Amino acid sequence: MLFAAIGEADVAPWIVFAVSVSMLFASTVGQHARYTLLPMVLVAALLAVGVSAADGMLGYATLGLVAFVHAATAVRHSRIGAISLVLAGISTAVAAMAVGSDHVVLAFWASLVAIALRAGVMPLHFGVVHLGDKVAALQAQQFASTLALVFLHLRFVDHHPTAYELAPILVRIGAVATLLPALAALVQRDLRGLYRCTVAMHGGMLLAAVGAAGHGHYAAALLVSVTTCLGVCGFGLMVSALEQRAGRVSLEGLGGRFRAFPRLGAAFAFFGACGVGMPGTAGFIADDLFLHALWEESVLGTVLVVLGSALLAVATIRGYTRVFLGPPCASPAPDLLLGERLVAALLAILLVLLGVVPNLILGPAAALLGS
Amino acid sequence: MSELLDLVPGCLVATIAAPGAAVVCVALIALASRERTSERVALVLVGIALAVSLAASAIVALAASGLFGPGVEGEVDFGAWLSVGSYEVPAVLLVDTPAVVFSLLAAALTALVARFSKTYLHREPGFVRFYVLLGMFAAGTQLVAFAGALDLMFAGWELLGWSSALFIGFFHERAEPARSSVRAFTTYRICDIGFLLAIVATHELIGSTRIAALPAVALLPTSVTTAIAAMFLFSALGKSAQLPFSGWLPRAMEGPTPSSALFYGGVSVHAGLYLLLRVWPMLEAAPAVEFVGVAIGLSTAVYATLVARTNSDAKGTLAHATLAQVGLMLAEICAGYRELALLHLTGHALLRVWQYLRAPNAIHDAHRIGHEHVVPSFLSSSRPHLAKRLYAAALHRWRLDERLDRAIAPVLGLARWIDVTERRLAAFVRAGDDSRTNDRRGQDPRGGAS
Numbered sequence: 001m002l003f004a005a006i007g008e009a010d011v012a013p014w015i016v017f018a019v020s021v022s023m024l025f026a027s028t029v030g031q032h033a034r035y036t037l038l039p040m041v042l043v044a045a046l047l048a049v050g051v052s053a054a055d056g057m058l059g060y061a062t063l064g065l066v067a068f069v070h071a072a073t074a075v076r077h078s079r080i081g082a083i084s085l086v087l088a089g090i091s092t093a094v095a096a097m098a099v100g101s102d103h104v105v106l107a108f109w110a111s112l113v114a115i116a117l118r119a120g121v122m123p124l125h126f127g128v129v130h131l132g133d134k135v136a137a138l139q140a141q142q143f144a145s146t147l148a149l150v151f152l153h154l155r156f157v158d159h160h161p162t163a164y165e166l167a168p169i170l171v172r173i174g175a176v177a178t179l180l181p182a183l184a185a186l187v188q189r190d191l192r193g194l195y196r197c198t199v200a201m202h203g204g205m206l207l208a209a210v211g212a213a214g215h216g217h218y219a220a221a222l223l224v225s226v227t228t229c230l231g232v233c234g235f236g237l238m239v240s241a242l243e244q245r246a247g248r249v250s251l252e253g254l255g256g257r258f259r260a261f262p263r264l265g266a267a268f269a270f271f272g273a274c275g276v277g278m279p280g281t282a283g284f285i286a287d288d289l290f291l292h293a294l295w296e297e298s299v300l301g302t303v304l305v306v307l308g309s310a311l312l313a314v315a316t317i318r319g320y321t322r323v324f325l326g327p328p329c330a331s332p333a334p335d336l337l338l339g340e341r342l343v344a345a346l347l348a349i350l351l352v353l354l355g356v357v358p359n360l361i362l363g364p365a366a367a368l369l370g371s
Numbered sequence: 372m373s374e375l376l377d378l379v380p381g382c383l384v385a386t387i388a389a390p391g392a393a394v395v396c397v398a399l400i401a402l403a404s405r406e407r408t409s410e411r412v413a414l415v416l417v418g419i420a421l422a423v424s425l426a427a428s429a430i431v432a433l434a435a436s437g438l439f440g441p442g443v444e445g446e447v448d449f450g451a452w453l454s455v456g457s458y459e460v461p462a463v464l465l466v467d468t469p470a471v472v473f474s475l476l477a478a479a480l481t482a483l484v485a486r487f488s489k490t491y492l493h494r495e496p497g498f499v500r501f502y503v504l505l506g507m508f509a510a511g512t513q514l515v516a517f518a519g520a521l522d523l524m525f526a527g528w529e530l531l532g533w534s535s536a537l538f539i540g541f542f543h544e545r546a547e548p549a550r551s552s553v554r555a556f557t558t559y560r561i562c563d564i565g566f567l568l569a570i571v572a573t574h575e576l577i578g579s580t581r582i583a584a585l586p587a588v589a590l591l592p593t594s595v596t597t598a599i600a601a602m603f604l605f606s607a608l609g610k611s612a613q614l615p616f617s618g619w620l621p622r623a624m625e626g627p628t629p630s631s632a633l634f635y636g637g638v639s640v641h642a643g644l645y646l647l648l649r650v651w652p653m654l655e656a657a658p659a660v661e662f663v664g665v666a667i668g669l670s671t672a673v674y675a676t677l678v679a680r681t682n683s684d685a686k687g688t689l690a691h692a693t694l695a696q697v698g699l700m701l702a703e704i705c706a707g708y709r710e711l712a713l714l715h716l717t718g719h720a721l722l723r724v725w726q727y728l729r730a731p732n733a734i735h736d737a738h739r740i741g742h743e744h745v746v747p748s749f750l751s752s753s754r755p756h757l758a759k760r761l762y763a764a765a766l767h768r769w770r771l772d773e774r775l776d777r778a779i780a781p782v783l784g785l786a787r788w789i790d791v792t793e794r795r796l797a798a799f800v801r802a803g804d805d806s807r808t809n810d811r812r813g814q815d816p817r818g819g820a821s
Binding site (some may be wrong): 059080122123126129130153180181183184186187188193217219220234247256258259262263266269273277278279280284285288289291292295298302303306307310313314317318321324325326327328341344345352356358359 | 391398399401402405407432451452453455456458460496511522525526527529530533536537540543544545546548549550552556557560561564565567568571572574575647726782783785786787789790793796799800801
């Protein structure tokens with residue numbers, strides 16, 4: 001209704017684009033990663049073409065190129081990450097050709113493999129998490145274009161009968177891929193490990209959401225992917241900001257960093273909480289919608305995902321406690337800098353806005369993807 | 372007096388939104404300012420919001436009382452919060468006696484505690500954090516009170532959980548509050564699984580999560596209703612610290628006294644009971660769950676009474692005394708005495724908040740006046756061996772936490788196995804890559820973080 005004048009369906013690609021560009025901007029500014037500036041501009045231009053393309057072939061071909069740009073930027077820092085992105089790019093290119101030649105089943109599988117590689121679904125997560133370990137800004141940038149990839153998947157290939165038939169299987173696989181990293185998150189001994197598990201857990205959720213979308217829950221899947229990408233991006237940036245100040249962060253004892261970094265602690269808690277469905281943020285709405293969609297496919301899958309989400313929440317608060325609470329430790333490093341605060345505020349505002357007014361994205365998404 | 376009735380929808384929104392808006396404002400000011408946010412900013416913003424919330428709640432209570440014309444009762448619909456295809460979460464608030472009583476009680480106690488904390492926590496380093504969490508708690512409580520749909524209620528429920536965990540870890544320089552905070556949050560979150568699954572199941576089976584639509588569960592098979600009611604009960608047990616989840620409540624006393632009073636004396640600990648009052652049609656249709664609820668409530672009352680008698684600290688004794696009363700209320704609700712339970716809840720909350728807030732003075736007085744001589748009980752004179760055993764068991768709180776830890780040990784073992792396997796696979800996949808990239812770059816792009 002909000003966009004009735006210009007047509008709700010026409011707005012959906014641009015909302016996805018706006019969120020993706022915000023993440024690109026956040027990763028570059030928040031990480032002071034000037035060397036990613038040029039690739040970022042190129043990726044943003046390609047994303048504009050990709051998400052607005054009325055033709056699936058053009059859209060997928062553009063996003064294949066985006067994956068290769070990410071891979072070229074990443075190869076200096078993480079070979080595994082670059083290989084993973086190249087494989088995702090090849091899968092996306094195959095999807096483009098398959099869509100062009102009306103082989104929708106092939107396009108569906110190729111697109112799904114690309115999403116799994118890019119989102120870090122266990123056990124295909126090694127590339128993405130290694131990229132995050134080495135250069136967090138690039139990982140956040142590739143999450144931005146993963147969002148666009150999910151959008152194309154929901155728009156062009158997820159309406160096929162194959163998607164309908166495979167939905168329960170994908171949901172179960174996604175649910176298991178959600179639960180396993182969530183369990184592993186409980187016993188992590190350093191913050192980087194917790195972040196790796198968080199990425200993999202959200203990858204599993206994304207796969208389950210994309211699977212459930214096969215039965216028509218397109219808007220729910222899109223909201224889950226937006227929330228996942230924004231939340232993980234924000235959380236990852238805070239983890240990196242902390243590591244830049246404190247080095248490798250152990251979870252073995254209490255770190256007591258809250259007094260030294262109060263804003264960083266608050267932002268860390270916010271993005272961590274958002275990822276596990278805190279009310280007032282898009283995470284809550286996404287979880288709510290997602291679980292209803294999931295229940296229709298598989299009750300067991302729903303139970304596993306709910307359990308996974310609860311375990312990750314416990315691991316997140318354990319991580320927060322171990323990093324920020326405890327006897328205060330002094331640090332000469334500053335709290336969040338202005339640029340970092342700006343980025344945190346931008347991502348937080350997006351998450352809260354979508355949490356309070358979810359129809360902002362759900363309406364246009366349902367109008368475009370449901371048709 | 373029709374003007375009063377016209378005010379009701381706006382007041383309902385104000386009770387929830389005012390504290391929520393204050394939290395957002397203080398958080399934004401804290402994020403934007405160069406210096407630490409002053410006590411005054413937090414105090415004024417949150418204080419005004421709590422006053423607005425209390426006034427709005429009082430107006431709704433007056434309108435619902437029927438003193439000024441026909442009493443307001445029923446759903447107040449604000450459209451759809453989110454709507455996708457046939458799925459909709461209504462933005463609906465429900466005005467009835469339990470809602471009005473719980474809302475007014477919570478708003479009044481929160482405002483009172485806010486006023487008390489102004490002097491109690493003056494110059495405390497976490498003063499601003501305390502008021503932000505208080506605002507978050509107030510918004511969550513009012514949402515729980517007036518929610519007309521289970522999804523909305525869950526949103527408020529979660530806010531209570533997050534704020535409670537953060538309050539317990541308030542004195543973050545000490546290790547024990549940090550550990551207690553994680554334990555309380557873990558209990559909440561695991562038990563919330565029941566609430567969440569029950570919401571989804573209710574929606575799928577009766578087509579709505581509106582509380583007013585719950586009587587439709589009577590049409591469902593008893594086994595289905597029993598399963599859903601059991602999930603709601605499971606969730607309530609965690610929030611209200613009933614057996615076997617009682618261990619977190621005494622640990623929660625690590626938080627500041629005002630928050631202990633509000634959460635574990637006044638409002639939060641009763642939230643589980645309020646949930647059961649809300650979903651009463653579900654419980655009513657599941658006699659087996661009612662029976663289990665009565666049994667757990669009475670067992671908790673006995674357990675907590677015995678433990679309270681061996682506690683040597685004031686707040687610990689109060690925590691167990693609270694548990695005993697909450698256990699009795701659970702038994703009352705599950706036995707069908709809902710009005711009695713609501714009355715009990717109100718009286719208990721008021722008394723307990725007063726006791727918690729007075730606890731520091733009471734300790735001071737006890738030191739000044741001296742302790743009362745303990746008279747041997749009937750049991751210790753007639754059955755000294757049994758009395759000793761009971762005393763020892765109560766002193767160790769029946770090793771409840773150790774038993775729970777042992778129960779979840781296999782889960783952690785599985786988690787470690789998954790972690791080790793994942794790390795081995797990752798090491799295999801990465802072989803050579805880490806050393807190659809580090810050699811080429813000479814340094815980490817994060818600025819030497821690794």
